[in-house]
Amino acid sequence: MLVDSFGRVLDYLRVSITDRCNLRCFYCMPPEGVKWKPHENMLSFEEIIRIVMVMADLGVRKIRVTGGEPLLRRGAPAFINSLKAIAGIEKVTLTTNGLLLGKYLDEAAVREPYSLPDGVNISMDALDSERYKIITRNMEANPETIVPLIDRLLEKNITVKINCVPVRSVNEEDILLLANLAKHKNIAVRFIELMALGTASSFQPVPGGEVAALIEKTCGQLTPFTGIDGSGPAVYYSIPGFTGKIGFINPISHGFCETCSRLRLSSEGFLKLCLSSDLGIDLRALLRSGASNGDLAQAIIGAIAKKPQFHSFSGVYGVTEPHSHGMSAIGG
Numbered sequence: 001m002l003v004d005s006f007g008r009v010l011d012y013l014r015v016s017i018t019d020r021c022n023l024r025c026f027y028c029m030p031p032e033g034v035k036w037k038p039h040e041n042m043l044s045f046e047e048i049i050r051i052v053m054v055m056a057d058l059g060v061r062k063i064r065v066t067g068g069e070p071l072l073r074r075g076a077p078a079f080i081n082s083l084k085a086i087a088g089i090e091k092v093t094l095t096t097n098g099l100l101l102g103k104y105l106d107e108a109a110v111r112e113p114y115s116l117p118d119g120v121n122i123s124m125d126a127l128d129s130e131r132y133k134i135i136t137r138n139m140e141a142n143p144e145t146i147v148p149l150i151d152r153l154l155e156k157n158i159t160v161k162i163n164c165v166p167v168r169s170v171n172e173e174d175i176l177l178l179a180n181l182a183k184h185k186n187i188a189v190r191f192i193e194l195m196a197l198g199t200a201s202s203f204q205p206v207p208g209g210e211v212a213a214l215i216e217k218t219c220g221q222l223t224p225f226t227g228i229d230g231s232g233p234a235v236y237y238s239i240p241g242f243t244g245k246i247g248f249i250n251p252i253s254h255g256f257c258e259t260c261s262r263l264r265l266s267s268e269g270f271l272k273l274c275l276s277s278d279l280g281i282d283l284r285a286l287l288r289s290g291a292s293n294g295d296l297a298q299a300i301i302g303a304i305a306k307k308p309q310f311h312s313f314s315g316v317y318g319v320t321e322p323h324s325h326g327m328s329a330i331g332g
Contacts, residue, residue, distance in 0.1 A: 001058075001059040002055075002058050002059045002060065002300075002301070002304055003304075004304050004305065004307040005305050005306075005307070006307075006309050008258075008259070008260055008261060008307075009059070009261060010059070010060070010260075010261055010262070010263055010304060010307070011059055011060055011061045011062060011231075011261055012060070012061070012062040012063075012064070012231040012232075012261045012262045012263070013052065013055055013060045013062070013063055013064070013262075013263050013264070013265060014063075014064045014066055014262060014263070014264045014265070015048060015052070015063055015064065015065055015066065015265045016066045016067055016068065016070075016264070016265065016266050016267040017043075017045075017048065017065060017066075017067060017068075017070050017073050017076065017079065017267055018042070018067045018068040018069070018070060018072055018073040018267050019034070019036060019037050019067070019068045019267050020036055020067065020068045020069065020072050020073075021067060021068045021069040021072070021097070022069055022072060022097070022099055022100070022138070022141075023069070023097055023099075023136040023137070023138050023141065024136065024137035024138065025125070025135055025136050025137070026134075026135060026137065026170075026199065026203075027165065027167060027194060027199060027200040027203055028198070028199065028200070029198075029199065030199055031137065037267065037268060041268050041284075042267050042268060043265075043267060043268065043269045043284055043287075045075060045078075045079045045082070047269065047284070047287050048079070048265070049079075049082055049083070049086070050287070050293070050296075051265065051269075051283055051287070051296065052083060052086055052089065053086055053087075053293075054293050054296045054297050054300065055300065056086050056087065056088035056089050057088065057293075057297065058297060058300060058301070060088075060089070060263075061088065061089060061090045061091065062089075062090060062091045062092075062093070062231045063083055063089055063091070063092045063093070064092075064093045064094070064095060064121075064231070065079075065080060065083070065092065065093070065094045065095070065117070066094075066095045067095075067096075067267075068267070069096060069097055069099070069100070070094060070095070070096060071094075071096055071100035071101065071103075071104050072100065076104070077104060077107055077108055077111070080092060080094065080115065080116075080117055081115045084115040084117075085115075091118045091119070091231070092115075092117050092118055093117050093118055093119035093120065093121065093159075093231075094117040094119070094120050094121070095120075095121040095123065095163075096120065096121070096122060096123070097122070097123050097124075097136075097146075098122040098123070098124065098146035098149060099141060099145070099146065101120070101122070101146065101149050102145070102149055102152075105149065105152055105153075116156060116158060117158065118158065118159065119158060119159035119160070119161065120153055120158055120159070120160055120161075121160075121161045121162075121163050122146060122149075122150075122160070122161070122162050122163065123163045124143055124146065124162050124163070124164060124178065125164050125165055125166075125167075125171050125174070126143065126164075126171045126174040126177075126178075127143050127147075127174050127177040127178050127181070128143075128173065128174055128177065129142050129143060129144060131170070131171055131173070131174060134170075135170065135171060147181070150162075150181070150185055150187060151185070154185065154186060154187070159188075160185075160187040160188070161187065161188045161189075161190055161247070162178060162181060162187060162188070162189045162190065163190050163192055164178050164189070164190070164191050164192065165191075165192050165193075165194050166191055166193075166194070166205070166206035166211055167194055167203050167204070167205065167206065168203065168204035168205065168206055169204075170203070172206060175191065175206075175211055175214055175215065176214065176215065176218055176219070179215050179219060179246055180219070181244070182239075182242050182243065182244030182245060182246060183219075183241065183242050183243065183244070184243055185243060185244050186243050186244050187244040187245075188228060188234070188236060188244060188245045188246070188247045189244065189245075189246055189247065190234050190246075190247035190248065190249060191208060191211045191246075191247070191248055191249070192248075192249040192251075193205050193206075193207065193208050193249065193250050193251055193252040193253060194206075194252075195251055195252065195275075197275075205252055207250070207252070207253045208248040208249070208250035208253055208254070209250075209253060211248065212237075212246075212248060215239075215246060216239075219239050219242070220239045220240045220241065220242075221239065221240065222237035222238075222239060222246065223237055223238050223239070224236075224237055225237055225238040225245055228245060228247070231261065231262070232249065232262070233249055233251070233256035233259070233260075234247040234248065234249050235247065235248050235249075235250075255310070257309065257310045260274075263304075263307075265283070268284060269282060269283045269284025269285075269287065270282055270283070270284070271283050271300065271303060273303065273304070273306060273307040273308065274307060274308045276308075277308050279303075279306050279307070279308065280303060281299055281300070281302075281303040283296065283299070283300075286299055
């Protein structure tokens with residue numbers, strides 16, 4: 001079991017498999033995009049599988065595949081299939097913008113025995129097509145092509161969560177539109193406070209409490225709900241007449257570091273201990289220098305001891321500061 005110096009059990013690993021993305025969301029990247037990392041710097045799928053096997057032996061039980069946009073990487077479906085076969089891994093989930101999700105589902109259907117992820121989180125910051133295009137800086141992308149895929153996922157008993165980052169004076173009108181997706185669908189629609197990462201530091205977040213008040217005023221009373229099995233910090237609520245749930249992730253106004261169970265593996269093989277810290281360990285260097293699995297395990301255990309107690313996005317923990325690295329560079 002992986003336990004940090006503050007007694008937190010770390011059983012959840014977010015794995016970025018690419019830094020590339022087919023969108024240029026304004027709070028994630030500058031307008032010109034970012035310089036992609038050289039292919040040779042990326043971990044191969046075989047290297048990632050080896051790291052996950054070592055970490056599963058140490059107690060990691062849940063894997064989330066992220067990017068960039070993970071479905072852009074060739075072989076992603078087979079990779080997810082391989083993750084699910086690792087002894088000790090109990091859940092494999094995927095975070096995607098959804099634009100390639102239909103193609104993935106089609107491919108998985110005809111190439112059995114591909115195992116689909118246990119859950120899919122779809123990042124969707126607007127349901128209005130024009131605002132979606134503005135946010136994503138992609139004039140061809142349209143959320144109307146993504147929404148029907150929710151039902152395809154539910155038909156396969158895959159847990160579906162929609163992630164929205166409300167930004168002041170940008171997509172506030174979409175909050176209720178997105179929340180209402182949960183009225184007739186058994187999904188969780190989650191609202192995540194904007195964190196001051198990279199270009200996001202230029203924009204103003206909408207506090208989760210304000211989002212909750214808007215939803216409650218229009219849709220009905222929010223009642224705490226604990227029936228969703230999640231690996232992250234979301235707090236969920238039910239609403240009378242709603243089939244699905246509403247969730248909030250509030251790192252700025254509340255924080256959740258006391259119960260953090262997460263580690264992040266970048267596409268270049270850096271094991272990042274905290275979203276707001278540069279502390280971690282370069283596992284790619286160890287892998288490519290001939291380290292044994294035992295060497296990897298000891299290095300990971302040693303790094304875990306340095307995991308910070310708190311993040312530095314919020315005054316809740318006494319520190320508030322912007323961070324130069326955007327989410328695209330960190331890996332979700």
